[in-house]
Amino acid sequence: xxxxxxxxxxxxxxxxxxxxxLPEQIANGLSEKRYGDLAGWKASLAKLPAVPTKHIxxxxxxxxxxxxECDENTRAHIKSVLQELIPWRKGPYFIHDIHIDTEWRxxxxxxxxxxxxxxxxxxxxxxxxxxxxxxxxxMLGAGAKRVIxxxxxxxxxxxxxMIKHFAGEHHPxxxxxxxxxxLPEKLQAFDxxxxxxxFYHRRSPMDHLLELKNTLRPGGQLVLETLVIGGGLGDVxxxxxxxGMMNNVWFLPSCDTMISWLRKMGFQNPRVxxxxxxxxxxxxxxxxxxxxxxxxxxxxxxPQLTVEGHPAPIRAVFVAEN
Numbered sequence: 662x663x664x665x666x667x668x669x670x671x672x673x674x675x676x677x678x679x680x681x682x683l684p685e686q687i688a689n690g691l692s693e694k695r696y697g698d699l700a701g702w703k704a705s706l707a708k709l710p711a712v713p714t715k716h717i718x719x720x721x722x723x724x725x726x727x728x729x730e731c732d733e734n735t736r737a738h739i740k741s742v743l744q745e746l747i748p749w750r751k752g753p754y755f756i757h758d759i760h761i762d763t764e765w766r767x768x769x770x771x772x773x774x775x776x777x778x779x780x781x782x783x784x785x786x787x788x789x790x791x792x793x794x795x796x797x798x799x800m801l802g803a804g805a806k807r808v809i810x811x812x813x814x815x816x817x818x819x820x821x822x823m824i825k826h827f828a829g830e831h832h833p834x835x836x837x838x839x840x841x842x843x844l845p846e847k848l849q850a851f852d853x854x855x856x857x858x859x860f861y862h863r864r865s866p867m868d869h870l871l872e873l874k875n876t877l878r879p880g881g882q883l884v885l886e887t888l889v890i891g892g893g894l895g896d897v898x899x900x901x902x903x904x905g906m907m908n909n910v911w912f913l914p915s916c917d918t919m920i921s922w923l924r925k926m927g928f929q930n931p932r933v934x935x936x937x938x939x940x941x942x943x944x945x946x947x948x949x950x951x952x953x954x955x956x957x958x959x960x961x962x963x964p965q966l967t968v969e970g971h972p973a974p975i976r977a978v979f980v981a982e983n
């Protein structure tokens with residue numbers, strides 16, 4: 662898991678000071694003393710064979726390699742190694758015709774988001790809570806100059822490097838083992854910042870919005886996707902216990918409330934560009950994610966409710982400028 666390309670690229674940019682601190686941050690985020698399973702995941706990464714890859718598609722799908730570029734035995738070996746990192750949450754990926762059928766159809770979310778973005782051509786992009794980096798690849802496919810994802814889960818970091826192993830280290834895309842709280846204050850460097858599926862996991866919504874704002878350059882664009890509820894200005898659900906069997910869900914605002922919060926934190930022209938119920942076709946268990954998923958999180962007698970009796974998940978996309 663090599664970050665030399667990233668460190669070299671940042672050396673003569675406004676992120677140069679941060680780049681000096683990154684080796685220590687990366688080492689801490691990938692410490693085998695902190696994460697006991699990490700050594701095994703890294704060993705899996707090392708078992709992936711070197712297969713020349715000429716066919717790479719990042720615009721309509723993340724499709725890296727085709728069947729003709731490796732033999733059947735090699736493909737079977739690749740699949741078995743990739744499955745050592747189960748669960749795979751975000752995707753799908755196609756690696757030499759191996760379909761990594763992830764829990765989430767993250768491509769559906771991307772298709773909903775993409776039409777509402779400022780063009781990504783030549784932009785420096787930050788993806789907060791990016792998981793294994795699926796949307797980062799799609800951002801690169803949309804023309805981004807460089808994409809930096811951050812996620813504190815080392816399993817997702819190794820999954821990302823498994824994909825990059827086949828795509829090639831030269832691509833200007835990296836996923837760092839960091840949370841947004843690990844970024845220097847007031848970076849003000851990124852042209853576009855994404856926070857998708859993160860907001861409701863933060864204990865302080867205003868602090869998270871401020872963290873996001875501080876990463877953006879003046880005039881940069883924020884893209885925020887989160888769970889919401891129906892209702893008007895001021896309505897917000899703060900579940901006392903779990904929400905959809907998740908115990909780390911804090912604030913689910915209405916769309917009007919979220920727009921008000923964005924405006925209060927100084928964002929310009931905040932607007933909601935998409936509202937979509939989450940279905941069991943978009944989030945479900947698969948061969949690559951064999952645990953409970955959305956079908957088990959919904960009320961067995963009323964799919965309009967979670968098992969706890971809260972409104973079933975609805976996700977909205979908000980866009981604003983700094």
